[in-house]
Amino acid sequence: MAPASNARRITTNTLQAMKREGEKIAMLTAYDYSLARLVDGAGVDVILVGDSASNVMAGNETTVPITLEQMIYHASGVVRAAQRALVVVDLPFGTYQGDSRTALESSIRIMKESGAHAVKLEGGAEVGESVERILTAGIPVMGHLGLTPQSIYKFGTYTVRAREKDEAQKLLDDAKHLEQAGCFAIVLEKIPATLAKQVSALLSVPTIGIGAGPDCDGQVLVLHDMLGITQDFSPRFLRRYLNLEKDIQSAIAQYVSDIRDSEFPTEQESY
Numbered sequence: 683m684a685p686a687s688n689a690r691r692i693t694t695n696t697l698q699a700m701k702r703e704g705e706k707i708a709m710l711t712a713y714d715y716s717l718a719r720l721v722d723g724a725g726v727d728v729i730l731v732g733d734s735a736s737n738v739m740a741g742n743e744t745t746v747p748i749t750l751e752q753m754i755y756h757a758s759g760v761v762r763a764a765q766r767a768l769v770v771v772d773l774p775f776g777t778y779q780g781d782s783r784t785a786l787e788s789s790i791r792i793m794k795e796s797g798a799h800a801v802k803l804e805g806g807a808e809v810g811e812s813v814e815r816i817l818t819a820g821i822p823v824m825g826h827l828g829l830t831p832q833s834i835y836k837f838g839t840y841t842v843r844a845r846e847k848d849e850a851q852k853l854l855d856d857a858k859h860l861e862q863a864g865c866f867a868i869v870l871e872k873i874p875a876t877l878a879k880q881v882s883a884l885l886s887v888p889t890i891g892i893g894a895g896p897d898c899d900g901q902v903l904v905l906h907d908m909l910g911i912t913q914d915f916s917p918r919f920l921r922r923y924l925n926l927e928k929d930i931q932s933a934i935a936q937y938v939s940d941i942r943d944s945e946f947p948t949e950q951e952s953y
C-alpha cells in the first residue's frame with residue numbers, strides 16, 4: 683500500500699492515517715508566498731502560519747501583539763503557494779480566549795479571508811468549549827500544549843514545562859480533553875521527551891513536537907530558525923540546517939561593493 687503521505691493534498695485524515703501507519707509528520711512554519719512555495723515543494727506535510735510571525739517577521743519580543751488581520755495577510759500568501767501541504771493558521775492572542783463565540787468568529791474570518799485549511803489555538807481544558815464550537819462550523823482545530831508562548835507574561839520564562847508530576851498530569855489530562863473535544867492533532871512544545879512519549883501513546887490523534895523529543899508523531903520548527911536567518915535564538919532543540927544570515931549578508935555586502943566599484947551593472951546587464 684502507498685504511504686498515506688503520498689496523498690495529493692494532505693488532509694487531517696491523512697495525518698491521522700500517518701500516525702496509524704507509523705509515518706512521521708513534517709511540519710514547518712511559513713509566513714509568505716515565496717518561502718511557502720519552497721517549503722511545500724520540499725515535501726513538508728503541514729505548513730503552520732505561526733504567530734511566531736510576530737517575532738520573526740515583525741521583530742516583536744513576544745507573540746502577543748500580532749493581530750488577526752496580520753495573520754490573515756500572512757496566511758493568504760502561504761495558501762496561494764501550498765499545492766500539497768495542509769495549511770494551519772494560529773489564532774492570535776486575544777481572538778479566542780474570551781468566549782467560544784469569539785473563537786468561532788475569528789476562525790471563520792481566517793478560513794474565509796485566507797483560504798487556510800485549519801486553525802491552531804493554545805491551551806488545555808479551558809479552550810475545550812471553543813474547540814467544540816469551532817468544529818461545529820466544520821473548521822479543523824489543532825491544539826497546543828506545554829510551552830504556550832501567548833501566556834509568557836503568566837509564566838515569565840520560556841523554560842521547559844511540565845517537569846513536575848502535577849503539571850505533567852495536568853498536561854496528560856489536557857491532551858485527552860483536547861482529543862475528546864475534537865482536535866485533529868496537538869503540538870507539544872518544550873516538555874520532557876518521556877512525557878511527550880506518554881502523550882503520544884495515549885492519543886489516537888498525532889502529536890507534533892518542538893523541543894519534545896523523538897517520540898512525537900511529527901516535528902515542527904520555525905523556518906527562520908532552522909534556516910539560520912535568526913541567530914539570537916539557540917535553544918537545545920533547534921537544529922540549524924543552514925546559516926543563511928551569513929550567506930545573505932555576504933551576498934548583500936558584495937552587491938553594495940559592486941555598485942560602489944561600478945562593477946554592477948555590466949554592459950551585458952544593460953539594454
Ligand code: KIV
Nearest residue numbers: 711732733734869902
Ligand atoms: O507560532 C509558532 O511558530 C508555533 C510553533 C512554534 C509550534 O506555534
